[in-house]
Amino acid sequence: MRIGTSNSTKILDSACVNEYKIPLIVMMENAVLSAFKHMDIENNQRYVIVSGVGNNGGDGLGLARQLTAHGKEVEVFIVGKIEKMSECSKINYNILKAMNIPTNIVDEENLEYLKCSVKKSDIVVDCIFGTGLEREIKGIFYNVIDIINQNKNKTYSIDVPSGINATNGDVLGICIDADKTISFEFYKRGFLKYDVKQYIGEVIVEHIGIPEYILEKYDDREYITNLDLVKNNIKEKNKFSFKSDFGKVALFAGSRGFTGAAYISTQSAVKCGSGLTTLVCEKYVQDILSTKLCEAMTLDIQNKEKVKKLISECDAIGFGCGMGDTEDTYTKLKYVLENSKCPVVIDADGLNCLKNKKDLLEKHPNRIIITPHLGEMARLTGYSISHIRDNKVDVAKEFAQKYKTIVLLKGYETVITDGNYTYINPTGNSSMANGGMGDTLLGIITSFAGQGMTNLMSAVCGAYIHGYIGENLSKDLYTVNASDVIAQIPFVMKEFVK
Ligand SMILES: NC(=O)C1=CN([C@@H]2O[C@H](COP(=O)(O)OP(=O)(O)OC[C@H]3O[C@@H](n4cnc5c(N)ncnc54)[C@H](O)[C@@H]3O)[C@@H](O)[C@H]2O)[C@@H](O)CC1
Numbered sequence: 073m074r075i076g077t078s079n080s081t082k083i084l085d086s087a088c089v090n091e092y093k094i095p096l097i098v099m100m101e102n103a104v105l106s107a108f109k110h111m112d113i114e115n116n117q118r119y120v121i122v123s124g125v126g127n128n129g130g131d132g133l134g135l136a137r138q139l140t141a142h143g144k145e146v147e148v149f150i151v152g153k154i155e156k157m158s159e160c161s162k163i164n165y166n167i168l169k170a171m172n173i174p175t176n177i178v179d180e181e182n183l184e185y186l187k188c189s190v191k192k193s194d195i196v197v198d199c200i201f202g203t204g205l206e207r208e209i210k211g212i213f214y215n216v217i218d219i220i221n222q223n224k225n226k227t228y229s230i231d232v233p234s235g236i237n238a239t240n241g242d243v244l245g246i247c248i249d250a251d252k253t254i255s256f257e258f259y260k261r262g263f264l265k266y267d268v269k270q271y272i273g274e275v276i277v278e279h280i281g282i283p284e285y286i287l288e289k290y291d292d293r294e295y296i297t298n299l300d301l302v303k304n305n306i307k308e309k310n311k312f313s314f315k316s317d318f319g320k321v322a323l324f325a326g327s328r329g330f331t332g333a334a335y336i337s338t339q340s341a342v343k344c345g346s347g348l349t350t351l352v353c354e355k356y357v358q359d360i361l362s363t364k365l366c367e368a369m370t371l372d373i374q375n376k377e378k379v380k381k382l383i384s385e386c387d388a389i390g391f392g393c394g395m396g397d398t399e400d401t402y403t404k405l406k407y408v409l410e411n412s413k414c415p416v417v418i419d420a421d422g423l424n425c426l427k428n429k430k431d432l433l434e435k436h437p438n439r440i441i442i443t444p445h446l447g448e449m450a451r452l453t454g455y456s457i458s459h460i461r462d463n464k465v466d467v468a469k470e471f472a473q474k475y476k477t478i479v480l481l482k483g484y485e486t487v488i489t490d491g492n493y494t495y496i497n498p499t500g501n502s503s504m505a506n507g508g509m510g511d512t513l514l515g516i517i518t519s520f521a522g523q524g525m526t527n528l529m530s531a532v533c534g535a536y537i538h539g540y541i542g543e544n545l546s547k548d549l550y551t552v553n554a555s556d557v558i559a560q561i562p563f564v565m566k567e568f569v570k
Pocket residue numbers: 081084085096099100103124125126127128129130131156158200201202203204205206207208209210213230231232256257280
């Protein structure tokens with residue numbers, strides 16, 4: 073699914089009209105018919121349409137006609153100056169007039185009447201503002217939205233709940249509290265903001281007849297990951313496959329008190345299908361884990377010669393889980409980067425130790441994947457956690473472009489970007505918010521990179537599968553732990569492999 077802003081909608085609009093000669097009224101009618109499918113006409117009879125005077129309002133007027141044609145009781149309210157009505161809205165307005173479908177122009181005098189109609193209705197359809205909202209909502213517009221919110225049974229918003237800035241998710245004074253939002257072509261970027269989730273309800277993104285190649289040409293290269301993309305990237309095991317076809321990976325992880333992180337990241341890579349997996353750690357961690365890890369090998373990190381040989385031959389390396397935020401961790405990371413050529417996935421203390429030394433990332437462009445959570449990203453960038461949370465796509469893209477790395481910014485709707493293409497992960501939930509989950513993710517991504525997926529796709533597919541497993545398990549488990557996820561990896565890989 074594509075993600076877009078107000079501006080991308082405008083650019084697409086104008087390309088369709090000017091370059092491809094699709095009249096706007098045609099797209100509007102497609103939008104009307106697409107939205108109509110989601111009006112739940114089987115279970116509802118009374119509809120109130122509240123339209124503004126822009127094209128979002130025009131969608132509403134078209135819907136009023138379609139609902140009337142299907143035998144529904146429809147009341148139409150228009151808020152705004154008729155003389156300012158957009159061209160296409162005017163066309164739909166004139167059709168309503170010619171068909172004797174009454175419309176009410178909202179003013180201070182009939183607000184009480186609007187309130188009664190909203191109360192009596194089964195569904196209010198909100199078409200006041202869409203992607204064209206551009207300033208604080210005041211006056212009569214404010215009152216209308218307030219009346220709808222206070223008195224509705226259900227509200228369905230067309231394209232955007234009126235009041236939300238589609239680009240950044242800011243609420244401009246007041247906002248419709250939608251039960252469902254039927255959006256067109258793009259999942260609006262503003263919907264990604266956590267504070268906006270309470271207003272958008274269920275979001276449906278519908279097509280309005282714009283061919284795929286045009287969308288591809290004008291999209292912002294921002295997407296919500298879909299399952300087909302993941303399936304297309306999972307490598308088939310054919311009958312001639314050998315373990316070397318599935319990658320040799322090394323995990324640098326663990327320290328005293330954090331042996332679990334080493335175990336989890338290593339075991340995740342094993343279960344994800346890596347051909348050969350080695351945990352590289354301090355001797356005391358090795359002594360604890362070598363009996364617990366059956367399939368993976370272990371190597372004493374102080375055995376310089378063997379470590380050097382291993383990392384020079386590796387297909388991917390995972391670094392940082394439970395290693396401690398110390399100078400020593402930084403020295404080890406530097407050594408690993410300077411003595412290997414493969415992709416390196418860095419998490420946790422591997423990131424913390426880079427706080428004032430990000431030049432190390434700059435020295436190794438196009439081979440690093442970093443997987444910070446909000447706190448780690450705050451330490452790395454110097455931005456506050458709340459700034460990162462509210463601007464997560466921009467912050468991740470900026471960092472990825474500057475340091476030429478893949479950034480996977482963890483949390484609800486994890487962001488994955490190489491600075492050019494951006495994916496939002498739709499899987500996972502808060503049952504996964506517990507220690508060790510990030511270590512599992514690192515193991516999965518390292519394994520995928522070692523199996524030959526591109527760095528970007530390793531992170532995209534890793535996040536998807538990790539969250540998919542967690543979400544499925546959470547149907548039966550109150551808390552999903554890392555070991556629960558690890559056990560499920562091979563089953564889900566089997567389900568997804570093409
Ligand atoms: N290609 C597309 O994406 C299509 C989009 N359509 C619809 O068109 C919408 C965009 O239409 P528009 O660009 O006309 O914009 P809107 O309909 O969202 O609103 C613009 C109008 O509201 C006014 N306005 C903005 N902020 C205001 C405020 N705070 N207080 C009072 N008035 C305010 C503007 O001056 C303008 O008159 C989309 O959201 C969608 O619903 C469809 O009709 C057809 C195709």
